[in-house]
Amino acid sequence: MAFLELSHIQKSFAGAVAVEDFNLSVAQGEFISFLGPSGCGKTTTLRMIAGFELPTSGQIMLSDNDLTYLPPNKRNVGMVFQSYALFPNMTVAENIGYGLKVAGKLKAEINQRVQEMLALIHLEEFGARYPARLSGGQQQRVALARALAFHPQVLLLDEPLSALDAKIRVELRHEIRRIQQQLGITTIYVTHDQEEALSLSDRIVVMSQGKIEQVGTPSEIYNFPSTEFVAKFVGQINLLPVQVIDAKKGVVRLGGQTMRAGQFGHLNGNSIRLAVRPEELNPGFVEGANNLTGKVEAITYLGSIIRISVDVEGYPIHLDVFNERKLKIPATGESYQLTFPIEACWLL
Amino acid sequence: MKGKRLNLWGWFWAIAAMLYFFIPMYGTLDFSLRMKKGVISLLAYETVLADPQFLASFRYSAIMGLITVTISVLIFVPTIYWIYLRLPKARPIVEIITILPFIIPVIVYVFGLIRTFSGPPFQLTLTPFKTDILITAGYIVLSMPYMFRAIDVGMRAIDVRTLTEAAQSLGSNSFQILFDVIFPNLRIAILSGALICFATVIGELILGDFLVRPALGPYMVLVGRSRAYEPAALAIISYTLTWICLGLIQFFSRGGSTQQQLTGR
Numbered sequence: 001m002a003f004l005e006l007s008h009i010q011k012s013f014a015g016a017v018a019v020e021d022f023n024l025s026v027a028q029g030e031f032i033s034f035l036g037p038s039g040c041g042k043t044t045t046l047r048m049i050a051g052f053e054l055p056t057s058g059q060i061m062l063s064d065n066d067l068t069y070l071p072p073n074k075r076n077v078g079m080v081f082q083s084y085a086l087f088p089n090m091t092v093a094e095n096i097g098y099g100l101k102v103a104g105k106l107k108a109e110i111n112q113r114v115q116e117m118l119a120l121i122h123l124e125e126f127g128a129r130y131p132a133r134l135s136g137g138q139q140q141r142v143a144l145a146r147a148l149a150f151h152p153q154v155l156l157l158d159e160p161l162s163a164l165d166a167k168i169r170v171e172l173r174h175e176i177r178r179i180q181q182q183l184g185i186t187t188i189y190v191t192h193d194q195e196e197a198l199s200l201s202d203r204i205v206v207m208s209q210g211k212i213e214q215v216g217t218p219s220e221i222y223n224f225p226s227t228e229f230v231a232k233f234v235g236q237i238n239l240l241p242v243q244v245i246d247a248k249k250g251v252v253r254l255g256g257q258t259m260r261a262g263q264f265g266h267l268n269g270n271s272i273r274l275a276v277r278p279e280e281l282n283p284g285f286v287e288g289a290n291n292l293t294g295k296v297e298a299i300t301y302l303g304s305i306i307r308i309s310v311d312v313e314g315y316p317i318h319l320d321v322f323n324e325r326k327l328k329i330p331a332t333g334e335s336y337q338l339t340f341p342i343e344a345c346w347l348l
Numbered sequence: 349m350k351g352k353r354l355n356l357w358g359w360f361w362a363i364a365a366m367l368y369f370f371i372p373m374y375g376t377l378d379f380s381l382r383m384k385k386g387v388i389s390l391l392a393y394e395t396v397l398a399d400p401q402f403l404a405s406f407r408y409s410a411i412m413g414l415i416t417v418t419i420s421v422l423i424f425v426p427t428i429y430w431i432y433l434r435l436p437k438a439r440p441i442v443e444i445i446t447i448l449p450f451i452i453p454v455i456v457y458v459f460g461l462i463r464t465f466s467g468p469p470f471q472l473t474l475t476p477f478k479t480d481i482l483i484t485a486g487y488i489v490l491s492m493p494y495m496f497r498a499i500d501v502g503m504r505a506i507d508v509r510t511l512t513e514a515a516q517s518l519g520s521n522s523f524q525i526l527f528d529v530i531f532p533n534l535r536i537a538i539l540s541g542a543l544i545c546f547a548t549v550i551g552e553l554i555l556g557d558f559l560v561r562p563a564l565g566p567y568m569v570l571v572g573r574s575r576a577y578e579p580a581a582l583a584i585i586s587y588t589l590t591w592i593c594l595g596l597i598q599f600f601s602r603g604g605s606t607q608q609q610l611t612g613r
């Protein structure tokens with residue numbers, strides 16, 4: 001039996017379906033990310049777990065208790081908001097201790113827990129400050145401590161790093177994972193940032209238009225995307241419209257050039273696409289691998305990576321190479337040969 | 349050059365407005381100090397402040413003001429909070445309702461009150477106590493535009509929905525959210541509304557006059573009919589009270605920024 005179970009969750013707003021037949025089992029201590037573009041239903045699902053939205057149908061079970069229609073203040077679920085939502089009238093210590101105060105805990109117990117939480121987030125000296133006197137990153141740490149202080153069964157984070165600058169975001173991302181692992185708390189994390197989801201999660205739920213596209217570990221999601229949406233949304237991908245030559249062997253053709261796919265199912269229909277990640281492509285020719293020839297269209301510098309865009313039979317293919325000093329960068333318009341292993345590509 | 353000309357015009361209009369406001373004020377103040385012939389004195393003020401009727405009417409209006417403020421806060425804060433949280437589409441309708449006291453003349457409103465509440469089933473004009481209930485309700489309605497706007501602005505400055513959800517996720521019930529989170533964060537807005545509401549009640553004339561209650565407004569009119577210098581002194585006292593209220597709003601508003609934070613979604 002899963003610790004947190006969402007069964008056939010459906011949510012509609014004035015007839016418009018926001019979440020459709022959402023099923024998910026979460027084990028205790030697991031870190032799950034809901035990943036998807038804006039409006040895909042990830043926050044709505046999170047808010048249904050928190051109790052801020054009621055499902056139109058379906059059931060939410062937490063540790064064998066039915067949460068579906070329980071009010072938010074009875075769920076024992078901690079929540080961290082994108083906008084921090086710290087109480088401006090309370091100090092950091094009062095914010096952190098508020099959940100325990102509401103639960104009627106003794107002052108000594110509250111103080112001890114607040115000190116523990118301040119130590120956990122490395123803000124021991126900031127207990128007496130008001131939230132307005134803290135930086136965004138510090139405020140979000142306090143919000144995290146506040147959500148954890150009252151020993152919730154599940155921690156929910158709704159795009160907690162979106163309002164922070166890039167450097168703080170990376171720092172705090174590690175901090176969140178460290179605290180989650182230290183406390184072993186079951187966590188649901190909503191984000192539209194694939195890097196965040198891939199680096200933090202035990203499993204990722206990729207969502208689109210209210211539906212689950214794929215559930216899997218970061219490696220499964222990135223390396224074995226089950227749908228075109230997942231392949232496109234997580235990481236960069238080349239999707240080439242190809243014609244099937246030999247369905248049994250996975251041989252396909254792009255214009256006048258043939259390739260073989262490493263993974264392919266039962267091939268039927270006309271809209272077959274060959275998918276390959278830019279980092280799987282290399283310049284040159286390798287016997288026994290897939291080899292393509294085209295013309296260099298553009299060179300894009302991305303810091304440690306250089307992206308070479310090559311026109312192959314009228315379709316752009318992007319190839320990522322490490323930005324090494326010795327690297328010979330081709331000129332635009334130059335004829336270019338590229339290669340990739342058969343097992344690096346698959347058909348969708 | 350253009351900016352300089354605009355600046356000069358700005359100064360011109362600012363000075364013109366100040367003269368328009370302060371010259372009559374100065375005239376009233378000067379007149380109120382000339383009760384004793386040929387001498388500048390505070391005799392008019394001494395006479396007014398020594399009049400037991402003034403003190404009684406001031407006390408009555410001040411008490412009514414405090415009651416009005418308390419009830420208004422208890423009505424408007426939860427109502428506006430509920431509108432922000434659950435009925436955001438109802439806000440424009442409520443906003444229009446709150447400006448009705450600006451549209452309907454007070455005299456019409458008072459006649460309506462007297463006509464409705466001077467007979468069964470809600471007879472509220474038979475005893476002074478019942479009339480005080482009626483006059484308090486009237487004051488609440490008259491000060492509604494100020495109180496609503498002050499609290500509305502305060503609510504807009506904080507992200508009511510997110511703060512409420514944060515408190516709920518920590519186990520708070522509606523009562524705890526209102527008293528632990530919403531009221532403290534609206535402190536300045538409530539204070540602003542309360543002081544304007546208090547100043548409105550202190551200077552209100554028509555309700556007190558037609559419901560025959562010993563309020564400060566009718567007393568000032570009564571004094572104005574029979575005496576010359578005392579009404580001027582009363583006008584200056586009234587202005588001073590209003591300015592003290594505005595000064596207090598300014599004073600308390602200054603500290604507010606340190607406790608405010610943006611909680612945008």
